[in-house]
Amino acid sequence: MSILLIDAGNTRIKWAISSGASSEINVGFKTSDVFNNLSSEDLSSVPNSAEITHIICSSVISKEKTLELKNICQHLMPSAHWHQITGTSALNQLPTKYKNPEQLGADRRAMLLGAQQLFSGKNILVIGTGTATTIDLLANQEHLGGWILPGITLMAEMLSSNTANLPNIFEKIRSLSKIEPALSTEEGIHHGIFASQAGAISIAEQYAKHNNIQLDLTVLSGGNANLISHHLDNQNILVTEPQLVLKGLLAWYLINNAS
Numbered sequence: 689m690s691i692l693l694i695d696a697g698n699t700r701i702k703w704a705i706s707s708g709a710s711s712e713i714n715v716g717f718k719t720s721d722v723f724n725n726l727s728s729e730d731l732s733s734v735p736n737s738a739e740i741t742h743i744i745c746s747s748v749i750s751k752e753k754t755l756e757l758k759n760i761c762q763h764l765m766p767s768a769h770w771h772q773i774t775g776t777s778a779l780n781q782l783p784t785k786y787k788n789p790e791q792l793g794a795d796r797r798a799m800l801l802g803a804q805q806l807f808s809g810k811n812i813l814v815i816g817t818g819t820a821t822t823i824d825l826l827a828n829q830e831h832l833g834g835w836i837l838p839g840i841t842l843m844a845e846m847l848s849s850n851t852a853n854l855p856n857i858f859e860k861i862r863s864l865s866k867i868e869p870a871l872s873t874e875e876g877i878h879h880g881i882f883a884s885q886a887g888a889i890s891i892a893e894q895y896a897k898h899n900n901i902q903l904d905l906t907v908l909s910g911g912n913a914n915l916i917s918h919h920l921d922n923q924n925i926l927v928t929e930p931q932l933v934l935k936g937l938l939a940w941y942l943i944n945n946a947s
């Protein structure tokens with residue numbers, strides 16, 4: 689038995705194969721652009737696709753694109769069952785204070801369930817650093833809400849596309865050794881973007897502190913996790929889990945299939 693896990697994000701689609709055993713949650717994860725053009729030939733490169741019994745998907749792309757993805761998967765793996773996580777999945781396992789849980793992104797819900805399973809009983813700041821950056825607070829076994837801001841690439845693109853004089857530094861983004869006052873336009877944008885990402889996370893940490901929430905962990909996920917991680921305070925409680933959405937999908941599967 690194999691399970692195909694799919695994280696369909698606004699920039700990339702990631703996938704992984706799992707045997708479904710909780711002990712194997714850390715192995716076998718693969719990241720690939722194969723779904724980008726949603727071509728069935730690409731999907732046929734999924735290893736041992738005939739053995740896949742379940743497809744577990746998180747999608748924050750359009751309903752139409754998600755349906756296209758589902759149809760391709762079902763064409764190639766006709767005996768596999770399709771399951772899609774949503775903001776309301778497993779609310780008994782992890783309640784949320786979100787006013788309308790249906791609004792919560794499927795990827796955020798997956799990351800929260802993944803963090804809860806990987807770091808049981810801990811108070812965690814769960815951060816996704818993809819197209820958008822999301823910062824969610826999981827404390828006392830409950831999702832207390834979160835913050836959404838543009839991700840690094842989007843910030844760079846928005847600054848140049850909405851101003852007359854700012855260049856698009858998107859292709860020049862690299863790791864910064866530290867965030868400091870910059871002496872050129874390009875560096876000003878570069879350092880400003882990192883300051884806003886790290887600053888937002890710092891505000892979330894301060895919120896926790898001022899509300900007597902003792903954070904045990906900050907978990908960073910997503911395509912920009914490694915660029916942002918060394919700018920954060922609290923390095924002693926920082927964990928990088930680039931594929932937390934995929935791990936969360938497996939956690940959700942395990943919750944649903946617990947005997």
Ligand SMILES: Nc1ncnc2c1ncn2[C@@H]1O[C@H](COP(=O)(O)OP(=O)(O)OP(=O)(O)O)[C@@H](O)[C@H]1O
Pocket residue numbers: 696697698699700701748795817818819820821839840841842909910911912
């Ligand atoms: N090889 C890569 N291809 C594309 N983006 C990359 C790559 N490596 C790092 N990145 C960065 O990671 C971001 C995408 O991260 P990720 O794949 O986690 O996002 P996503 O899941 O598509 O987005 P979201 O979940 O926010 O809709 C890009 O905006 C870019 O800044």
Ligand SMILES: CC(C)(CO)[C@@H](O)C(=O)NCCC(=O)O
Pocket residue numbers: 697698748791792793794795796816818820822836
């Ligand atoms: C914020 C993103 C784009 C991050 O991938 C996604 O989680 C999403 O589309 N969320 C819906 C809105 C919400 O989470 O409140």
